[in-house]
Amino acid sequence: MKPIPEIYSISSPLEADQYLIDGVLKTWKGKTVEVNSTISVTEEYKPTYIGSVPELEEAQAHEALDAALGAYDKGKGLWPTMRVRERIECMESFIQKMETKRDIVVKLIMWEIGKNLADAEKEFDRTVKYVYDTIEDYKQLDRNAAKFEKHEGVYAHIRRGPLGVVLCLGPYNYPLNETFALLIPALIMGNTTIFKPAKFGVLLITPLLEAFQESFPAGVVNIIFGRGRVLASPIMQTGKIDVLALIGNSKSANALIDQHPKSNRLRLVLGLEAKNPAIVLPDADLDLAVKECISGSLSFNGQRCTALKIIYVHEEIKDEFLQHFNKAVDNQNFGNPWDEGAFLTPLPEPDKPQYIQELIDDALEKGAKILNKKGGQHFENYIWPAVLYPVTKDMRVYQEEQFGPVIPVVSFSDIDEPIDDMADSNYGQQVSLFGTNVEKLSPLIDTFTNLVCRVNLNSSCQRGPDVYPFTGRKDSAKSTLSVHDALRSFSIRTFVASKDNPQNLEILEQLLEKKQSKFISTDYIL
Ligand code: G3H
Numbered sequence: 001m002k003p004i005p006e007i008y009s010i011s012s013p014l015e016a017d018q019y020l021i022d023g024v025l026k027t028w029k030g031k032t033v034e035v036n037s038t039i040s041v042t043e044e045y046k047p048t049y050i051g052s053v054p055e056l057e058e059a060q061a062h063e064a065l066d067a068a069l070g071a072y073d074k075g076k077g078l079w080p081t082m083r084v085r086e087r088i089e090c091m092e093s094f095i096q097k098m099e100t101k102r103d104i105v106v107k108l109i110m111w112e113i114g115k116n117l118a119d120a121e122k123e124f125d126r127t128v129k130y131v132y133d134t135i136e137d138y139k140q141l142d143r144n145a146a147k148f149e150k151h152e153g154v155y156a157h158i159r160r161g162p163l164g165v166v167l168c169l170g171p172y173n174y175p176l177n178e179t180f181a182l183l184i185p186a187l188i189m190g191n192t193t194i195f196k197p198a199k200f201g202v203l204l205i206t207p208l209l210e211a212f213q214e215s216f217p218a219g220v221v222n223i224i225f226g227r228g229r230v231l232a233s234p235i236m237q238t239g240k241i242d243v244l245a246l247i248g249n250s251k252s253a254n255a256l257i258d259q260h261p262k263s264n265r266l267r268l269v270l271g272l273e274a275k276n277p278a279i280v281l282p283d284a285d286l287d288l289a290v291k292e293c294i295s296g297s298l299s300f301n302g303q304r305c306t307a308l309k310i311i312y313v314h315e316e317i318k319d320e321f322l323q324h325f326n327k328a329v330d331n332q333n334f335g336n337p338w339d340e341g342a343f344l345t346p347l348p349e350p351d352k353p354q355y356i357q358e359l360i361d362d363a364l365e366k367g368a369k370i371l372n373k374k375g376g377q378h379f380e381n382y383i384w385p386a387v388l389y390p391v392t393k394d395m396r397v398y399q400e401e402q403f404g405p406v407i408p409v410v411s412f413s414d415i416d417e418p419i420d421d422m423a424d425s426n427y428g429q430q431v432s433l434f435g436t437n438v439e440k441l442s443p444l445i446d447t448f449t450n451l452v453c454r455v456n457l458n459s460s461c462q463r464g465p466d467v468y469p470f471t472g473r474k475d476s477a478k479s480t481l482s483v484h485d486a487l488r489s490f491s492i493r494t495f496v497a498s499k500d501n502p503q504n505l506e507i508l509e510q511l512l513e514k515k516q517s518k519f520i521s522t523d524y525i526l
Contacts, residue, residue, distance in 0.1 A: 001043060005116045008107055008338040009041075010118075014051035016206035019225055021060065022067035023218025023324050025209060028054035033226070035203050037111045038346045038381040039336055040151060045349070045380035051113050051203050056226040058234050061194075065235050068165045068192040071219030079220045080162045083518045084142045085525055086136055090215050091188055095131045097211035105176060107134075108204035110337035113172055114346040115300055117338050130466050131184050133483045138188050139525045141487055146522045147510070154498045155508065160491035161268055162190030164242030167235055169228070171247045172348065172404075173303045175201025178390055181466070182245040182269065182480045185486035187221065191243065194222045196231055198248075201347045217311040228252065236260045240494065246304075247271040249401075250475045259262075269489045270478040271305060271470065273401040274429035276310045276452075276461045278416050281435030284315040286457055289434040290324045296432060296460025298332065301344060301405045305476075306461045308432060309402060310391070312407045312418040318411045325389050326372040328483075329407070334382060346381035346449040347404065353383040359397040363408070366395050371409075393421075401427075415444065422451045427471030430454040430461040455475075496520060 017032070018025045039046050071077050079087070102124050109120035145159045166186040170179025175198055186193055197205045202225060212221045224231055235241060236259040243266070246253050246319040250272040260266045278296060280289050285449045296308035313321050335342030348354060358377050368388045370376055375386030385405035391398050412418055422431065431452050435441050439493045441457070448455045453471045456462070463470045471480040479489040496519065498504040 001038070002336070004041060004336070004337060007103075007340055008105070008110065010048070010050050010111060013049055014203055014206065016051060016053050016225075018204060018206070018209055019054055019056060019060070020209050020213055020221065020223040021064050021219075021220070022219075023072070023213060023216075024183060025213050029055065029363060030057065031055040033202075035112065038114065038350055039111060040380065045197075048111070050108075053202050053206065053225040056224050056231060058230055060224055060226075060514075061231040061235050062238075064194045064224050064231075065165070065238060065240060066143040066210075067196050067219040069240060072162075072164055077219075078217050079192060081518055082190070083521075084138065087188055087190065088138065088525070090217075091131065091135055093134075094211050094215035095128060097215060098131075098208055099128055101211070102205045102265065103206045106202050106206075109176065109201065109493065111403075112203055113191075113325065113348040114200050114337055116342050116345050119300060120337065121164055123174060123177045126464070126466065127180050130177070130181055130483065133467065134188060134487070137487060139481050143524055146524055148522070151458065154311045154497050155500060155504070156495050156497045158422045158493060158495035159519060160189065160488065160493040161519075163490065164191060165490065166191045166193045166241060166243040166245055166490065167195055167232065167241045168195040168234060169244075169248060170195075170198050170248045171305075172198040172200035173300060173305075174247075175204060178247045178271065179205075181245065181481060181486065184194065185299060186243065186245060186490040187216070189487060189491040189492055192220050192222075194227070195226065196224050196228065204492050228256075232256055233259055239265065240357065241266060243267045243269060245269040245317070245490075249273050266355050267489075268478040269481070269486075271481065272472070272476050273403075273480075274305050274427045274472060274476045275401055276306060276349040276427075276432065277418060278311045278432040278434065279415075280311065280313040280317065280321055281415075281433070281440060282314045283437045284317065284434035285436060285458065286317065286322075287339055288322055289321065290328050291435070292432065293325060294328050294332070297407045298329070298344065298405060299460075301347060302385070302407075303347075303403050306463050307403075308460055309408075310398065310421070311407060312412050313409060315411050315413045315419075322371060322387070322409065324387065329372045329385050329387055330374045332385075334379070334384070342407065344382065344385070347383075350381075352404050353378060353381070356383045356386075356404050357398065358401065359390065359395075359402060359406055360386050362396045363391060366392060368392075368408075369394065384413070401442060419451070422448070426475040429473075429476040430456060432456045432459065432461050434458055452506070454459045 239261040334344040377384040389409040393410035
């Protein structure tokens with residue numbers, strides 16, 4: 001076992017006992033949830049206890065909801081009626097405080113979810129950038145709205161307004177970035193929020209509690225810790241949530257949605273599972289395709305919704321592609337997140353290696369083989385990625401979103417085979433298309449853009465850059481996220497209309513002159 005560098009070691013467990021409700025950092029004296037890392041610090045393998053968080057109960061969930069409802073105050077609240085400039089000031093104060101917590105948050109990302117150092121740093125920095133970009137985009141949105149229109153004798157001042165109370169639930173694979181990519185736009189548009197971190201990647205939120213508390217008015221951000229069933233379900237059952245913002249899987253999303261009694265009240269902003277295919281055509285640049293399929297299927301051990309989860313390779317180049325690909329899989333480095341060059345890292349879910357093994361066993365039983373030498377080798381907290389071929393539709397690894405290190409491969413001779421599979425699939429997020437012949441690529445681009453929401457030419461699938469739309473069809477998403485689109489997803493167009501007559505004109509002029517309404521304003525923020 002390599003020694004853990006001093007700066008990344010955890011000297012004593014972080015016993016986090018606070019949660020944030022109604023602007024107060026409360027101390028929890030009840031039951032707590034242990035946070036254990038699958039990274040071992042002992043010669044003989046043993047998970048490492050790194051801290052604990054409160055295990056709140058239903059009463060605290062209702063308290064959080066009441067605080068968020070109170071802060072929204074039927075639309076009268078300080079936050080939803082605040083001037084755009086002031087909301088931006090709160091956000092700027094928050095992000096400046098958050099930036100001071102980079103080291104501890106990055107360290108906890110590594111320990112809690114096993115993400116390697118470079119990617120953990122990237123997650124933090126990308127999130128900070130996302131917040132700054134959101135502020136800029138919001139200013140632009142506001143500038144675009146700083147005017148009156150007139151049609152058919154009716155003046156209109158049209159803006160985007162908040163929706164109400166947002167319940168925000170993020171995933172464990174991007175516990176900071178994806179959660180904040182929901183929370184930040186929801187907040188800046190004037191909504192009030194309840195945020196419950198994911199099961200893994202929860203301690204890393206605790207160093208930010210103070211920044212939230214100090215930067216936003218009471219009740220605008222409420223952060224609770226504990227189990228989804230205990231906290232999120234009762235909140236949904238009240239019917240008082242206006243937006244469910246969730247990145248995770250469709251089963252848990254549907255279970256929560258079903259509990260909300262007023263389906264038309266509930267807006268959904270969901271990023272769900274996917275089974276993004278890579279399709280390697282006979283004329284593909286093989287080295288490039290291998291390189292991109294490695295990063296696409298194995299970055300963060302395949303635990304990305306955008307990961308390549310199945311590879312279709314044309315019969316003509318199958319053997320050559322697989323020969324290079326199998327070697328490349330076995331050449332990757334496994335190590336702890338801070339180890340130099342560690343690409344494959346410990347899996348945060350203790351039962352994940354076993355689940356992946358079950359997928360492998362099922363595939364082997366139904367006729368697939370493991371093509372790479374190391375495929376399926378077990379470590380205490382890992383299972384080496386197995387390249388499975390030939391994979392058929394009756395196999396679990398074909399049907400399930402593996403969200404981990406195993407790579408199913410299917411060969412095809414007719415391009416209609418992968419097209420039919422994509423059309424039949426429950427998912428529709430992205431595809432990676434590898435080829436160089438424009439005549440062949442053109443019709444495929446035209447088809448694939450109708451089946452998924454992003455066609456990646458000769459590159460792996462990914463969400464970023466975050467200014468681009470991130471969405472999906474079918475069970476893969478609802479609503480669109482991007483710096484700009486998220487502001488739209490968490491708001492609604494709302495406006496003041498007035499018929500053109502002398503009395504109304506006088507009122508409008510006075511409203512503009514006196515600047516008492518925060519909604520009616522033609523001021524520009526630069
Ligand atoms: O888990 C899904 C993430 O949105 C993927 O983001 O493509 O930047 O890794 P990424």
